Amino acid sequence: MSTRAEPTALLTDKYELTMLSAALRDGTAQRRTTFELFARRLPDGRRYGVVAGTGRLLEALASFEFDTPALDSVRGFLDPDTVDYLARYRFRGDIDGYAEGELYFPGSPVLTVRGTFAECVVLETLSLSILNHDSAIASAAARMVSAADGRPIIEMGSRRTHEQAAIAAARAAYIAGFAGSSSLAAQRHYGVPALGTSAHAFTLLHTTADGPDECAAFRAQVDALGVNTTLLVDTYDVTTGVASAVAVAGTGLGGVRIDSGDLPALARQVRRQLDDLGARHTRIVVSGDLDEFAIAALRAEPIDSYGVGTSLVTGSGAPTAHMVYKLVEVDGMPVEKRSTRKESHGGYKHALRLARPTGTVLEEIVYPAGRPPATDDAVRILTVPLVRGGEPVVAGDLSAARARVAAGLKSLPWDGLKLSRGEPAIPTTMIAAADHAEEWSRQTPR
Amino acid sequence: MSTRAEPTALLTDKYELTMLSAALRDGTAQRRTTFELFARRLPDGRRYGVVAGTGRLLEALASFEFDTPALDSVRGFLDPDTVDYLARYRFRGDIDGYAEGELYFPGSPVLTVRGTFAECVVLETLSLSILNHDSAIASAAARMVSAADGRPIIEMGSRRTHEQAAIAAARAAYIAGFAGSSSLAAQRHYGVPALGTSAHAFTLLHTTADGPDECAAFRAQVDALGVNTTLLVDTYDVTTGVASAVAVAGTGLGGVRIDSGDLPALARQVRRQLDDLGARHTRIVVSGDLDEFAIAALRAEPIDSYGVGTSLVTGSGAPTAHMVYKLVEVDGMPVEKRSTRKESHGGYKHALRLARPTGTVLEEIVYPAGRPPATDDAVRILTVPLVRGGEPVVAGDLSAARARVAAGLKSLPWDGLKLSRGEPAIPTTMIAAADHAEEWSRQTPR
Numbered sequence: 072m073s074t075r076a077e078p079t080a081l082l083t084d085k086y087e088l089t090m091l092s093a094a095l096r097d098g099t100a101q102r103r104t105t106f107e108l109f110a111r112r113l114p115d116g117r118r119y120g121v122v123a124g125t126g127r128l129l130e131a132l133a134s135f136e137f138d139t140p141a142l143d144s145v146r147g148f149l150d151p152d153t154v155d156y157l158a159r160y161r162f163r164g165d166i167d168g169y170a171e172g173e174l175y176f177p178g179s180p181v182l183t184v185r186g187t188f189a190e191c192v193v194l195e196t197l198s199l200s201i202l203n204h205d206s207a208i209a210s211a212a213a214r215m216v217s218a219a220d221g222r223p224i225i226e227m228g229s230r231r232t233h234e235q236a237a238i239a240a241a242r243a244a245y246i247a248g249f250a251g252s253s254s255l256a257a258q259r260h261y262g263v264p265a266l267g268t269s270a271h272a273f274t275l276l277h278t279t280a281d282g283p284d285e286c287a288a289f290r291a292q293v294d295a296l297g298v299n300t301t302l303l304v305d306t307y308d309v310t311t312g313v314a315s316a317v318a319v320a321g322t323g324l325g326g327v328r329i330d331s332g333d334l335p336a337l338a339r340q341v342r343r344q345l346d347d348l349g350a351r352h353t354r355i356v357v358s359g360d361l362d363e364f365a366i367a368a369l370r371a372e373p374i375d376s377y378g379v380g381t382s383l384v385t386g387s388g389a390p391t392a393h394m395v396y397k398l399v400e401v402d403g404m405p406v407e408k409r410s411t412r413k414e415s416h417g418g419y420k421h422a423l424r425l426a427r428p429t430g431t432v433l434e435e436i437v438y439p440a441g442r443p444p445a446t447d448d449a450v451r452i453l454t455v456p457l458v459r460g461g462e463p464v465v466a467g468d469l470s471a472a473r474a475r476v477a478a479g480l481k482s483l484p485w486d487g488l489k490l491s492r493g494e495p496a497i498p499t500t501m502i503a504a505a506d507h508a509e510e511w512s513r514q515t516p517r
Numbered sequence: 518m519s520t521r522a523e524p525t526a527l528l529t530d531k532y533e534l535t536m537l538s539a540a541l542r543d544g545t546a547q548r549r550t551t552f553e554l555f556a557r558r559l560p561d562g563r564r565y566g567v568v569a570g571t572g573r574l575l576e577a578l579a580s581f582e583f584d585t586p587a588l589d590s591v592r593g594f595l596d597p598d599t600v601d602y603l604a605r606y607r608f609r610g611d612i613d614g615y616a617e618g619e620l621y622f623p624g625s626p627v628l629t630v631r632g633t634f635a636e637c638v639v640l641e642t643l644s645l646s647i648l649n650h651d652s653a654i655a656s657a658a659a660r661m662v663s664a665a666d667g668r669p670i671i672e673m674g675s676r677r678t679h680e681q682a683a684i685a686a687a688r689a690a691y692i693a694g695f696a697g698s699s700s701l702a703a704q705r706h707y708g709v710p711a712l713g714t715s716a717h718a719f720t721l722l723h724t725t726a727d728g729p730d731e732c733a734a735f736r737a738q739v740d741a742l743g744v745n746t747t748l749l750v751d752t753y754d755v756t757t758g759v760a761s762a763v764a765v766a767g768t769g770l771g772g773v774r775i776d777s778g779d780l781p782a783l784a785r786q787v788r789r790q791l792d793d794l795g796a797r798h799t800r801i802v803v804s805g806d807l808d809e810f811a812i813a814a815l816r817a818e819p820i821d822s823y824g825v826g827t828s829l830v831t832g833s834g835a836p837t838a839h840m841v842y843k844l845v846e847v848d849g850m851p852v853e854k855r856s857t858r859k860e861s862h863g864g865y866k867h868a869l870r871l872a873r874p875t876g877t878v879l880e881e882i883v884y885p886a887g888r889p890p891a892t893d894d895a896v897r898i899l900t901v902p903l904v905r906g907g908e909p910v911v912a913g914d915l916s917a918a919r920a921r922v923a924a925g926l927k928s929l930p931w932d933g934l935k936l937s938r939g940e941p942a943i944p945t946t947m948i949a950a951a952d953h954a955e956e957w958s959r960q961t962p963r
Contacts, residue, residue: 082680084699086713093741099722144705188722199676200683230645231837234528236679253530259590267532272844275852276545276634295539307855385836391677398718406721409753
């Protein structure tokens with residue numbers, strides 16, 4: 072399995088090591104730094120984002136070591152002192168951040184990495200890769216879950232994305248509330264329920280010299296998987312397919328899947344046909360290029376569950392969360408870039424969210440760490456310790472993350488769940504390091 | 518490295534194994550089948566696609582085995598006969614396809630997998646994941662390379678995509694003609710040249726109680742990496758940055774990078790400033806949300822190279838190639854689905870491309886395997902043997918793939934390289950299995 076033999080330490084951009092080399096040489100490598108991972112904006116009119124990947128990052132951090140092959144591969148462009156440093160490298164700093172499954176907004180300090188410049192700078196690419204990918208998927212998935220309004224959604228997009236990204240996507244979708252995934256690897260690695268029954272190829276396989284034999288395919292599937300299976304009825308003609316399915320499996324048939332065509336019309340027609348045949352409890356599963364908008368548009372139809380592939384694994388138009396990893400503090404001094412339109416806000420920060428007594432959230436406040444503002448509203452601190460002295464202090468717990476997304480969606484003001492483009496669901500107030508807690512400068516980053 | 522310990526055999530959807538189970542039970546599992554991997558359409562007005570991932574697929578196929586942990590994880594939903602079959606599973610069939618780096622069009626039979634139903638059906642997800650991802654990236658990358666018109670492009674998008682997808686993306690970009698990548702893992706695993714020097718964090722690190730000290734950062738970088746390095750000049754103010762860069766490194770400075778702001782205006786201004794300072798050979802590198810359109814728009818500016826991140830790893834609006842894996846032949850009989858708007862074309866097919874004597878391609882012809890049509894035009898057969906009896910018969914060769922993309926772009930009619938939306942650069946003629954070679958039914962799939 073040569074594609075998987077890389078140590079995580081090489082999941083790094085070359086410039087992190089050349090910066091390290093220069094910093095070791097001029098003595099700045101040991102300065103105490105804080106790096107912050109955040110998104111300047113939400114993708115294209117989204118109203119919230121979902122933090123995902125935190126658990127995977129902590130797992131990857133545990134294997135972030137430069138072994139001999141890794142050292143050999145960087146020796147060519149690094150001085151011996153830097154190679155020596157990397158040979159002994161282990162992250163020994165602290166990481167704070169939003170728990171996996173929390174909602175986030177523009178400017179939310181999703182992750183804060185603290186330690187020497189040397190130990191923090193090399194984690195940039197790995198942290199961003201994992202959080203940008205997984206958060207993009209979870210953010211899209213949460214919108215689909217919210218659009219499905221309680222009906223289960225199955226993730227089936229592995230085939231449309233990189234084979235390893237597929238596993239992470241299934242995990243992120245599950246956190247966001249999907250019922251399960253087609254991916255066997257996601258089940259094995261993360262316990263995501265594996266789901267799925269049959270494809271058109273299986274029906275087509277049952278072709279003989281006399282022509283197609285859909286009934287033979289259905290019979291084989293029912294013999295192998297029982298009548299509670301879901302039969303795919305649209306290989307040739309949906310009406311014939313449904314009639315054959317019930318003829319073969321009986322009225323106790325678990326479900327039928329429709330993967331093409333005019334889904335609203337077909338769902339109604341198939342529901343009537345099933346009911347007329349007495350298969351009143353046979354479920355209807357639909358799939359085929361669904362996204363959150365299509366799911367919402369099907370809300371009134373007699374559909375029991377959805378299968379979603381491409382749009383899930385590609386973040387439904389936003390395949391990356393655009394998070395960045397920025398140096399915000401050096402030896403206790405806030406620092407920030409002044410490049411045009413790319414301002415970052417200096418200083419080590421934490422965040423909290425204010426809510427009404429009903430639980431509906433009002434506002435997010437990002438404040439200098441250790442100095443939460445006084446307020447009369449209900450407060451929940453968002454920043455929690457994740458790593459201390461290089462060791463994880465939280466367990467990766469998918470159920471807890473899943474519960475957090477569900478609670479987060481429930482806490483949004485009603486218009487925060489709208490699928491249309493708009494402003495973030497709640498405003499974010501940034502309290503600059505210099506302002507102190509009494510003087511808030513309200514800024515809602517876009 | 519627990520995220521990487523999965524065998525490739527579990528990079529599979531559950532339904533492939535339940536179909537296998539049903540087919541083993543009713544005896545259809547041993548039927549001789551042909552599955553074809555192809556794209557029904559190109560993304561959103563693209564004029565060509567680039568096949569990539571073939572080499573990675575052959576590598577993954579070599580590790581496609583169900584080891585004990587994999588078998589344990591599927592035992593819960595499979596009968597003992599199926600588990601036994603998987604325990605002995607090795608793909609022993611044949612694979613034909615387009616060589617890595619070939620251009621493709623709607624309906625091109627990019628990969629053809631032949632063997633028993635049992636051995637072919639389980640390769641669906643793995644094949645699609647790899648080819649859909651890598652081809653999407655290579656297809657976007659080729660447009661950027663063509664827009665850059667000879668200027669080098671550096672891939673630096675690892676941070677914006679899944680950490681393993683990042684490696685494959687760097688590889689695909691390199692095949693498409695990028696000069697190299699920021700990714701150390703891509704260098705180690707595939708020999709993609711690793712490039713990169715410094716980030717804003719390094720300049721910000723050089724902040725003292727007296728304030729920012731950009732010169733100290735530049736000095737440290739030049740001391741460590743030599744004057745041929747590229748200094749990032751836009752952390753505070755570009756004009757000051759350029760002046761400091763030349764003051765520190767001298768007129769032999771290798772390059773300056775601008776990562777933000779009005780790039781056309783800044784490039785001209787910085788070029789003038791560098792020339793006035795005598796740094797006539799100092800190169801200008803630009804980066805910051807570039808895509809093929811932005812690259813094309815900068816063609817007239819004094820820019821020496823581009824850094825491209827997000828848009829590359831997300832396929833510049835088309836993060837997946839939408840390829841599908843369809844059963845097209847069973848025991849020598851062509852089969853095809855009749856679902857609404859999802860027709861596939863039955864039969865085992867090969868393809869060739871016709872060209873003018875100048876080399877400019879005219880048309881692609883997809884024909885029943887073994888029966889190429891007679892023609893007076895210059896012909897190049899696109900389908901080549903990749904695997905015979907389960908063993909690869911081609912070597913993964915990135916240089917050859919890179920040469921194929923370059924040759925493919927050169928062979929397109931002039932409007933095939935336009936960035937605007939349009940029709941595929943050349944039409945595709947599908948000769949149906951039943952038509953025989955003398956009767957062509959012209960269809961240009963969309």
